[in-house]
């Protein structure tokens with residue numbers, strides 16, 4: 001069984017995220033990291049591969065060249081191979097353009113199953129899978145908290161506003177997992193060492209047969225018009241617990257007359 | 260300007276969020292229609308008329324009974340083409356997000372999400388998007404039509420306004436891949452225990468508790484404060500705590516006087532359910548956790564030592 005996992009490089013959690021007022025794009029100049037929610041998807045792929053005894057896990061991503069550093073984390077966890085769509089013409093892509101490029105790259109791979117993470121921490125969209133599934137004309141199940149594979153079909157359990165759904169779909173299919181589905185493994189030292197020598201392919205728009213007009217800003221149908229500050233929220237106070245954390249909370253609550 | 264609003268329904272009711280988006284669309288003017296997709300949904304159009312829909316398109320077919328996104332992409336794509344619709348708006352939900360994104364790919368249309376508002380600017384539409392964990396407000400536009408917009412849960416309240424509500428039935432042609440996924444079971448969550456929506460004080464636990472048994476720490480503190488217990492989706496999905504206690508986008512919205520978050524990262528989907536709490540206290544060992552961006556008091560530390568001590572101190576105050 002061949003499983004593709006779509007993963008993204010996002011600004012590291014310690015980085016201050018900002019939109020560059022000049023380009024009106026997310027400032028990606030700081031440290032990057034593998035989107036933490038995507039580690040759940042990689043983990044689930046590795047478990048399915050282990051359970052079926054054979055197969056391949058390939059991570060697929062669209063991003064700048066240096067995103068390979070973040071993809072290596074997925075390889076260190078155990079994924080077999082990485083494919084990165086890196087092209088200057090892809091920068092500034094919105095959902096429509098990104099889903100097109102990813103779908104093209106996935107078509108080349110022909111996986112039995114395509115996994116997505118819960119959301120990217122820099123866009124909070126939680127939408128990309130449905131667009132990719134539509135382009136590939138495959139069934140999609142999102143927010144999956146429990147996934148089982150049986151013969152040629154899979155079953156996902158997921159939460160909605162009204163309770164739990166159990167949805168079944170034949171393979172090939174697209175599944176977006178919830179962060180509750182598993183606890184991602186930490187890469188072992190051996191895994192980290194081995195990651196460097198695993199196949200890592202960079203592909204361009206031309207390689208995928210995507211024309212420039214369908215990618216990047218030109219291929220995007222949304223635009224950023226202006227940026228502004230959100231309304232201020234009252235003071236936020238952050239303290240380090242030095243052993244007196246509980247006392248300080250009590251003092252704060254007393255000051256606010258909450259106890 | 261012609262606008263179509265997806266009207267989600269459950270248990271014979273149109274959802275409040277959809278009606279809110281519908282009344283917002285009606286307030287912007289132009290031709291405003293709603294679309295209802297399902298089986299046995301004939302009677303729902305009235306509610307849409309009361310919130311400003313001039314036309315209500317109804318696709319009623321047993322094949323459309325399960326609330327799955329892909330057949331709804333077929334239905335809405337067909338309407339957009341047949342009725343020359345320029346804008347399609349959705350209220351955020353698990354179902355709506357997947358329809359909106361599928362539709363964007365089908366129609367090669369722009370999708371803007373996390374919208375908190377929308378206004379007309381000349382002949383165009385401009386959305387307000389709250390981005391990067393609410394640290395920036397972005398005015399977003401669409402370069403082409405149809406435009407697709409997904410509003411954040413609770414962005415506005417429904418308002419009543421009369422619309423003609425002319426019902427027009429239609430039968431969408433469904434694509435093969437749209438019918439591939441099948442709903443095996445829909446388990447409706449039971450509401451058990453006291454409602455957290457009325458609680459004055461809420462102590463909430465997340466994955467930082469480490470294991471389900473540790474919810475006892477949260478329960479003890481809630482008891483000492485006379486409050487209720489809430490949870491994140493991560494721990495509810497994992498079976499650590501009941502669904503009825505979940506706060507957030509897919510769960511409950513609460514606005515207690517005091518909300519104490521223990522081992523909760525503060526993801527946007529959790530935040531939208533509790534940000535209107537009067538005072539927010541957060542205990543988290545990761546100094547970069549997003550919850551510290553909006554907690555009135557944030558304590559960086561281990562909840563396993565802080566919470567029991569806090570419970571003790573609160574109890575001691577009660578006694579004295």
Ligand SMILES: Cc1cc2nc3c(=O)[nH]c(=O)nc-3n(C[C@H](O)[C@H](O)[C@H](O)COP(=O)(O)OP(=O)(O)OC[C@H]3O[C@@H](n4cnc5c(N)ncnc54)[C@H](O)[C@@H]3O)c2cc1C
Pocket residue numbers: 118119126143179352353464465466467468490491492493494505506507508509510511521522523524525526527528529532542543544545548560561562563
């Ligand atoms: C469509 C959609 C709908 C969603 N709906 C909801 C919803 O309704 N409600 C909801 O809550 N979420 C919802 N989510 C999920 C949400 O995005 C987050 O994944 C979820 O809220 C994370 O839960 P958490 O904070 O418990 O876990 P995590 O994000 O894993 O955070 C755990 C936190 O605990 C801290 N921690 C760990 N150990 C300790 C310790 N010893 N002491 C102190 N702190 C510690 C960590 O630093 C971390 O910040 C939704 C997501 C999507 C895509």
Ligand SMILES: Nc1ncnc2c1ncn2[C@@H]1O[C@H](COP(=O)(O)O)[C@@H](O)[C@H]1O
Pocket residue numbers: 006007008009035037038041060061062063098102115116117118119120121123124125126127128129
């Ligand atoms: N640029 C990208 N390349 C590959 N996969 C992506 C990319 N952006 C997002 N994803 C995947 O789509 C999921 C949802 O992303 P989003 O809709 O942006 O929140 C992520 O968890 C990833 O699995």
